[in-house]
Amino acid sequence: MKSYRKLYETARPFIIALWLSLLFLPFKGISAALILFIAISVFFVSSKYLLKYKNTTARGKTFAGYRLKAAELFSGRFSVVARYLLMCLLLLIPFLFRDYFIDVAILAGIYIILALGLNVVVGFTGLLNLGFVAFYAIGAYSYALLNIRFGLDFWSALPFSVVLTSVAGFLLAVPALRLRGDYLAIVTLGFGEITRLILNNWDSVTRGPNGISGIAPPVIMSVSLGKLSFYYYLVLFFVIVTVFITRRVYTSRIGRAWVAIREDEIASSVTGINTTLYKLYACAFGAFWAGLAGTSIRS
Amino acid sequence: MFLQQLINGITLGSVYALIALGYSMVYGILELINFAHGEIYMLGAYLGIIFLAFFTAIGLTAYSLPLALLLTLILSILFCSSYGFTIEKIAYKPLRNAPRLSPLISAIGVSIFLQNYVMLTQGATDKVFPNLFGTAGFELQSVRMTYLQLAIILTSVVLMVALRLFVRKTRMGKAMRAVAQDKTMASLVGINIDTVISVTFIIGSGLAAVAGLMVAMYYGLVNYSIGYVAGIKAFTAAVLGGIGSIRGAMFGGILLGLVESLGGSYISGEYKDAYAFIILILVLLVKPGGLFGKAEIEKV
Numbered sequence: 001m002k003s004y005r006k007l008y009e010t011a012r013p014f015i016i017a018l019w020l021s022l023l024f025l026p027f028k029g030i031s032a033a034l035i036l037f038i039a040i041s042v043f044f045v046s047s048k049y050l051l052k053y054k055n056t057t058a059r060g061k062t063f064a065g066y067r068l069k070a071a072e073l074f075s076g077r078f079s080v081v082a083r084y085l086l087m088c089l090l091l092l093i094p095f096l097f098r099d100y101f102i103d104v105a106i107l108a109g110i111y112i113i114l115a116l117g118l119n120v121v122v123g124f125t126g127l128l129n130l131g132f133v134a135f136y137a138i139g140a141y142s143y144a145l146l147n148i149r150f151g152l153d154f155w156s157a158l159p160f161s162v163v164l165t166s167v168a169g170f171l172l173a174v175p176a177l178r179l180r181g182d183y184l185a186i187v188t189l190g191f192g193e194i195t196r197l198i199l200n201n202w203d204s205v206t207r208g209p210n211g212i213s214g215i216a217p218p219v220i221m222s223v224s225l226g227k228l229s230f231y232y233y234l235v236l237f238f239v240i241v242t243v244f245i246t247r248r249v250y251t252s253r254i255g256r257a258w259v260a261i262r263e264d265e266i267a268s269s270v271t272g273i274n275t276t277l278y279k280l281y282a283c284a285f286g287a288f289w290a291g292l293a294g295t296s297i298r299s
Numbered sequence: 300m301f302l303q304q305l306i307n308g309i310t311l312g313s314v315y316a317l318i319a320l321g322y323s324m325v326y327g328i329l330e331l332i333n334f335a336h337g338e339i340y341m342l343g344a345y346l347g348i349i350f351l352a353f354f355t356a357i358g359l360t361a362y363s364l365p366l367a368l369l370l371t372l373i374l375s376i377l378f379c380s381s382y383g384f385t386i387e388k389i390a391y392k393p394l395r396n397a398p399r400l401s402p403l404i405s406a407i408g409v410s411i412f413l414q415n416y417v418m419l420t421q422g423a424t425d426k427v428f429p430n431l432f433g434t435a436g437f438e439l440q441s442v443r444m445t446y447l448q449l450a451i452i453l454t455s456v457v458l459m460v461a462l463r464l465f466v467r468k469t470r471m472g473k474a475m476r477a478v479a480q481d482k483t484m485a486s487l488v489g490i491n492i493d494t495v496i497s498v499t500f501i502i503g504s505g506l507a508a509v510a511g512l513m514v515a516m517y518y519g520l521v522n523y524s525i526g527y528v529a530g531i532k533a534f535t536a537a538v539l540g541g542i543g544s545i546r547g548a549m550f551g552g553i554l555l556g557l558v559e560s561l562g563g564s565y566i567s568g569e570y571k572d573a574y575a576f577i578i579l580i581l582v583l584l585v586k587p588g589g590l591f592g593k594a595e596i597e598k599v
Binding site: 019023026027122128178187190193194198201 | 332353385420531534538570583587
């Protein structure tokens with residue numbers, strides 16, 4: 001019996017490799033599957049010998065252990081210096097890197113704003129919203145339409161489009177209030193899909209799949225921010241505003257109410273938090289930032 | 300016209316029902332929305348085309364078409380079940396004790412991985428399923444039903460009946476019901492949870508493989524992205540019928556197919572995808588647990 005166990009243990013990497021390459025076989029042919037088999041076997045066998053020298057403690061293996069290790073890196077005096085250095089680096093990116101990277105950085109900034117908005121809904125309040133991107137689309141389209149049809153420039157259209165998205169978040173949350181976790185997920189997913197279909201098919205208003213082009217970039221003091229590096233600073237400013245406000249909200253009374261709703265909805269309503277109202281606040285607040293992100297995409 | 304759309308709707312709906320069964324079963328046991336299930340369906344469609352091409356290349360199709368089709372079916376079911384089993388072992392098993400959101404995100408990751416896997420290995424252009432059946436069918440009072448539609452409906456019905464018998468009458472079915480009710484107690488009573496979960500994934504993926512193959516035959520075109528749309532619709536069907544309930548998945552799938560077909564032909568073809576969601580939202584407003592769902596009593 002014991003010898004069978006030992007045989008199984010030594011053959012295990014090859015069995016796994018064989019299984020995975022057999023699964024791969026219909027898609028790319030025999031030679032590719034053979035290469036995959038060899039690659040996986042080599043990987044498993046080598047990792048077994050490499051990991052032997054790693055001294056894994058019990059603390060190192062757990063989730064909390066990993067989190068503590070990362071936290072150690074950013075605590076103490078080192079973190080203050082690191083933070084200032086990082087901030088300087090962020091401010092200097094347009095001078096240090098070429099255009100493509102600035103474009104990626106702008107995209108990253110917009111995703112940060114979007115993620116922070118989602119963090120309010122899913123992270124603080126625990127409302128699983130899979131169709132959050134619909135608010136991003138509403139923000140983008142509302143700015144585009146306000147610009148093309150009414151001639152509003154970026155700074156005057158911004159409050160309208162962001163508030164419009166916030167109202168959309170409020171309205172779309174109303175039917176979803178009663179639903180528990182996974183039903184909420186699918187209903188919000190449905191809302192996302194419906195929004196996508198409406199925006200894609202309502203040709204008279206949204207120009208359908210052709211999209212809207214020629215939207216004016218923002219202008220400050222008659223300096224157009226269309227240039228890539230200027231736009232980067234605009235997005236950086238928005239990101240800083242978003243991070244600041246969401247962090248402050250987290251420690252405020254409303255933020256604590258949201259966290260309470262996430263932890264235990266019944267208990268929080270028992271202690272006097274109007275869960276319905278705060279859930280609507282959360283969706284509207286999250287949609288606000290999604291609208292900001294949508295308005296800021298560089299077209 | 301109405302009857303014609305009815306038949307089309309039932310055909311489409313039975314495909315959705317097969318996929319929705321996989322969603323429902325996995326949710327009933329693991330409380331996990333398996334977003335990768337739509338991709339298994341897509342894999343089934345692709346594997347059907349690949350195996351049929353292989354059998355054509357070695358000359359089996361010319362020799363005997365039914366045999367080639369049968370072998371294609373068996374092989375694609377085998378492979379898709381293996382994919383489902385492997386996905387569960389790699390992406391979901393390590394996260395069994397993690398908070399609810401982690402396996403969900405893992406499922407989304409698996410979905411993205413499988414889509415790109417097929418896109419990179421098989422190309423991003425549509426793949427064609429050879430047109431073996433044509434539009435041969437029969438007419439019945441100005442309603443036309445092709446043999447393929449009849450085959451799809453019959454296959455789905457047979458599989459659903461077989462699944463129901465399996466879950467009701469066999470020991471493994473009883474074990475699956477037990478694990479869906481209470482995982483801890485089931486393991487205390489002596490049921491091997493890992494085996495039951497693997498069997499669930501295998502059966503669900505097998506059904507999705509059949510659905511994929513049938514859709515490949517029905518529409519003739521497959522693409523690496525068909526999994527996403529079909530997955531969402533099938534998940535909607537499962538939720539419509541009450542997620543976790545097998546009867547609900549079957550009913551929800553057929554209802555969804557009917558809604559899509561009738562709505563698409565009578566109201567507007569452009570918003571075809573939206574009718575499913577609208578019906579879902581309406582049903583959930585009235586009955587938050589879905590049509591056959593159990594009323595979730597939240598314990599304080």
